[in-house]
Amino acid sequence: YQWETVKLYEEIIFERSGKIAKITINRPEVHNAFTPLTVQEMIDAVTICRDDAGIGLVILTGAGDKAFCSGGDQKVRGHGGYVGRDGIARLNVLDLQRLIRILPKPVVAMVKGWSIGGGNILQLVCDITIAADNARFGQTGPKVGSFDAGYGSGYLARVIGHKRAKEVWFMCRQYTAEEAYAMGWVNTVVPLAEVEEVTLAWCERILMMSPTALRFIKASMNADTDGLAGLQQLGGDCTMLYYTTDEGKEGKNAFLEKRDPNFDDFPKFP
Ligand code: 2NE
Incomplete structure (x- = not known):
């Protein structure tokens, strides 16, 4: 090294x-x-x-x-x-x-x-x-x-x-x-x-492992011990991922384009 x-x-x-x-x-x-x-x-x-x-x-x-x-x-x-x-x-x-x-x-x-x-x-x-x-x-x-x-x-x-x-x-x-x-x-x-x-x-x-998987595992285990502050961290990680989706971006784009958002086409996983 x-x-x-x-x-x-x-x-x-x-x-x-x-x-x-x-x-x-x-x-x-x-x-x-x-x-x-x-x-x-x-x-x-x-x-x-x-x-x-x-x-x-x-x-x-x-x-x-x-x-x-x-x-x-x-x-x-x-x-x-x-x-x-x-x-x-x-x-x-x-x-x-x-x-x-x-x-x-x-x-x-x-x-x-x-x-x-x-x-x-x-x-x-x-x-x-x-x-x-x-x-x-x-x-x-x-x-x-x-x-x-x-x-x-x-x-x-x-x-x-x-x-x-x-x-x-x-x-x-x-x-x-x-x-x-x-x-x-x-x-x-x-x-x-x-x-x-x-x-x-x-x-x-x-x-070698997926950094996002490790990030969520760490945040999840910490949320169990850190109460609302831990949930805030885990929730923030969810928001970070959501911001990378087309669904999340549609909301922002609709606001900037001064139109109603259309979320119809986004998947609703079971
Ligand atoms: C670690 C320990 C058991 C090692 O013992 P030994 O006999 O191997 O070494 P020695 O001779 O005690 O230490 C070598 C030198 O390092 C200094 C010593 O004073 C000594 O220096 P001289 O006398 O030769 O000039 N030294 C070691 N630890 C130090 C320390 N923490 N602060 C300043 N000087 C230190 C033994 O050294 C020991 O028990 N150290 C003290 C451990 C300790 O009580 N730490 C603080 C706990 S409170 C805390 O960390 C804390 C908290 O509770 C809450 C919030 C934030 C912090």
Whole structure:
């Protein structure tokens, strides 16, 4: 794979090889903990992936072999959130979680080493997780004075079950990749040396599939968990498809031509 830089950032690396985009959190000295800037850069990169029709899939990972992400950078945690250069306290990682959920393309987490706190929620909201055998998963919130009562709790309970999710948060233990696999927290566990190769093989297989089919499957599964916001996403996808039909276009054309629309000839499937 020839990886080309798509755009230069300070705290992430954003590369691309063909249809595969790769976003790497690049703060290995703090186990890839994120600051408001890291998150802002990730939001920008994911938005580029969303708009670029040539990108079919996004890999999310962390720099080095020691960590995927260790959550919010506690050194910049202030009064009410994580404080960036503008002095404003934010929890903008929640916006990034939503963006990953609504991205109409598969997002694959490639997890090496620590996947902890808000970092672990990032891999959770990805569509697929490939874990290296040195990966360690866990939440620390109640120990460090934090919690994620959104996807980090409710969606985690859907993925690994309520009893397990409560254990994860109540005990703040760390789980091996094999334990995470047994809970359905990750899709597969592979030797660290093979994790990139296996991730790319999964990506290539996913990319063989119909992108519209994958888009609707993702939106549909998310609608089940995201309530009206999820239905809005799924409904918007339906509108997008409808706009590509002659029937949809007839309504617009009739309006512009100042005539009544004629929908008689369009098929009414059973
Ligand atoms: C990840 C873990 C268990 C690794 O332990 P270990 O012993 O392998 O590494 P060490 O020495 O703790 O970490 C290496 C360096 O990375 C920094 C450390 O402070 C250390 O730096 P130095 O002391 O050598 O200078 N580092 C690691 N994680 C950091 C972090 N999150 N912020 C700032 N610096 C960090 C161990 O490092 C650990 O437990 N880390 C903290 C995990 C954590 O509590 N994360 C925040 C959870 S809250 C959250 O993410 C969140 C939320 O709950 C809701 C909304 C938004 C965010």
